[in-house]
Amino acid sequence: xxxxxxxxxxxxxxxxxxxxSEHILSRLRAEGYAISPDYAGADLVLVNTCGFIDxxxxxxxxxxxEAMNENGRVIVTGCLGAxxxxxxxxxxxxxxxxxxxALEEVMxxxxxxxxxxxxxxxxxxxxxxxxxxxxxxxxLKISEGCNHRCxxxxxxxxxxxxxxxxxxxxxxxxxxxxxxxxxxxLVISQDTSAYGVDVKYRTGFRDGKPVRTxxxxxxxxLGSLGVxxxxxxxxxxxxxxxxxxxxxxxxxLPYLDIPFQHANPRILKLMKRPGNSENVLERIxxxxxxxxxxxxxxTFIAGFPGETEAEFQExxxxxxxxxxxxxxxxxxxxVEGAAANALPDAVPEEVKExxxxxxMALQAEISERKLAGKIGRTLEVLVEEIDEDGxxxxxxxxxxxxxGLVYIEGGEGLAVGEFAxxxxxxSDEHDLWGEVV
Ligand code: SF4
Numbered sequence: 092x093x094x095x096x097x098x099x100x101x102x103x104x105x106x107x108x109x110x111x112s113e114h115i116l117s118r119l120r121a122e123g124y125a126i127s128p129d130y131a132g133a134d135l136v137l138v139n140t141c142g143f144i145d146x147x148x149x150x151x152x153x154x155x156x157e158a159m160n161e162n163g164r165v166i167v168t169g170c171l172g173a174x175x176x177x178x179x180x181x182x183x184x185x186x187x188x189x190x191x192x193a194l195e196e197v198m199x200x201x202x203x204x205x206x207x208x209x210x211x212x213x214x215x216x217x218x219x220x221x222x223x224x225x226x227x228x229x230x231l232k233i234s235e236g237c238n239h240r241c242x243x244x245x246x247x248x249x250x251x252x253x254x255x256x257x258x259x260x261x262x263x264x265x266x267x268x269x270x271x272x273x274x275x276x277l278v279i280s281q282d283t284s285a286y287g288v289d290v291k292y293r294t295g296f297r298d299g300k301p302v303r304t305x306x307x308x309x310x311x312x313l314g315s316l317g318v319x320x321x322x323x324x325x326x327x328x329x330x331x332x333x334x335x336x337x338x339x340x341x342x343x344l345p346y347l348d349i350p351f352q353h354a355n356p357r358i359l360k361l362m363k364r365p366g367n368s369e370n371v372l373e374r375i376x377x378x379x380x381x382x383x384x385x386x387x388x389x390t391f392i393a394g395f396p397g398e399t400e401a402e403f404q405e406x407x408x409x410x411x412x413x414x415x416x417x418x419x420x421x422x423x424x425x426v427e428g429a430a431a432n433a434l435p436d437a438v439p440e441e442v443k444e445x446x447x448x449x450x451m452a453l454q455a456e457i458s459e460r461k462l463a464g465k466i467g468r469t470l471e472v473l474v475e476e477i478d479e480d481g482x483x484x485x486x487x488x489x490x491x492x493x494x495g496l497v498y499i500e501g502g503e504g505l506a507v508g509e510f511a512x513x514x515x516x517x518s519d520e521h522d523l524w525g526e527v528v
Contacts, residue, residue, distance in 0.1 A: 104141025
């Protein structure tokens with residue numbers, strides 16, 4: 092009978108949590124554990140949880156409950172793990188609870204409850220580690236935690252202050268991923284533009300060459316790897332302006348995921364966020380002058396405590412002017428522990444929902460107009476999937492999971508992870524349709 096020790100993994104939450112799961116899986120495989128795809132075959136189950144908003148907490152607690160029922164030997168990690176008492180109260184028999192980004196603690200808990208297999212050479216790890224994303228793109232996590240204290244957010248209390256990974260290590264990981272066939276690197280963190288602030292932009296090394304731990308320098312180095320490089324979660328600091336020329340040159344993708352959250356100065360101040368709509372509009376204009384092709388994605392919160400109809404209207408006016416490419420909008424959610432919960436004049440749930448719908452309806456019109464402008468152009472796309480109707484791909488203006496797709500009729504001959512040139516023939520408010528050139 093095999094003495095292989097098998098571990099199941101349930102990974103919930105955002106791309107940052109997914110990267111944590113990949114690191115845990117890589118380490119488990121490196122130590123000779125096998126990964127079980129089901130509860131029945133697992134000696135123990137790890138649940139990587141999310142605790143960002145109440146619905147994520149419920150989903151995480153449910154997932155732990157299911158793992159307890161189906162398997163009974165469960166270790167909990169991730170954002171909800173930072174609130175150990177809540178987990179223990181709901182599920183007193185879990186084996187251990189650790190917080191987010193706690194690889195060593197997770198491994199200690201695994202060793203305590205399922206000692207290491209004797210022959211670690213049985214399951215040698217591929218150098219690029221174990222990844223949960225498709226082979227052709229990968230998330231590259233550059234830092235953990237955040238130095239801001241946005242009043243609606245509890246991430247700093249769950250994940251701590253900013254801790255940047257050494258630039259040499261990040262670049263090595265990127266190179267290894269590219270060698271393993273990755274065609275697109277998605278740079279993630281809680282605050283990408285703050286990269287290096289905590290280490291005073293220390294100089295690191297890439298193959299002996301000095302490189303500062305800083306977003307612009309990182310983007311330039313990643314841009315030299317010959318794959319798509321996409322920046323996510325860029326906080327609107329002034330020095331973001333520095334990466335726009337790199338986009339114009341084609342070193343990195345002309346794509347900026349920059350959450351503005353609101354446009355009204357009073358609400359932004361209550362959120363402890365920078366900027367006012369005039370400055371932001373001015374900056375967007377300047378970015379488009381340097382890089383006319385730039386796709387800007389942003390997220391907004393509607394129904395923040397005290398938001399008046401006039402202040403919300405100001406946000407809609409801003410969107411009309413800014414003509415962003417992709418927009419997400421969330422109703423304000425009173426996450427337990429967030430400072431904003433103490434603010435007066437909470438907005439009723441139905442008003443929040445109604446404002447979200449109005450914002451999304453307006454953005455749908457803007458998006459439809461902008462996508463229609465791409466008809467007649469030829470775009471380079473990365474193939475995501477082949478199905479009976481042809482190929483499904485993404486253009487440089489669209490990130491996986493959150494943005495739009497390009498449907499390619501007659502693209503059956505293409506392969507997943509391949510780049511193709513596609514003539515755009517049709518569009519709607521979200522996606523594009525095209526033919527292989
Ligand atoms: S910058 Fe992002 S992660 Fe940091 S506190 Fe604000 S919302 Fe939270």
